[in-house]
Amino acid sequence: MKAMERKTKIDRYLKGIYNLSPKGSQPYFGKDPCECCGYAMGGLRHKFTGTMGKKHTADIKEFSCCIDCFEYLFV
Numbered sequence: 903m904k905a906m907e908r909k910t911k912i913d914r915y916l917k918g919i920y921n922l923s924p925k926g927s928q929p930y931f932g933k934d935p936c937e938c939c940g941y942a943m944g945g946l947r948h949k950f951t952g953t954m955g956k957k958h959t960a961d962i963k964e965f966s967c968c969i970d971c972f973e974y975l976f977v
Contacts, residue, residue: 905974911939912971919963920956924976925949929969938971948972 915938916922925948932947946969953960967975 908939908970908974912974915940916952919952919954919965920960921953922975923951924972925951925964932966934966936968936971937965938967938975941968941970945969950975 927949929946929948931944933944934947935942936947947966948969949964949966950972951962951964953962955961
């Protein structure tokens, strides 16, 4: 997937989610689609959290993403 296409998909899937933070746990193999870009193939997944609003006191939700999205978001 091209970088610009990935950015567009990430922006669409993570709309309204702020304060992203990696969980710091080890990557794991997952068969579910990536929650950031929707990539359907299985592979390494990383966990991260985000708030459902701009305030730090908003509801926190846990997500998983593919290695490419993780590098795009956090590296």
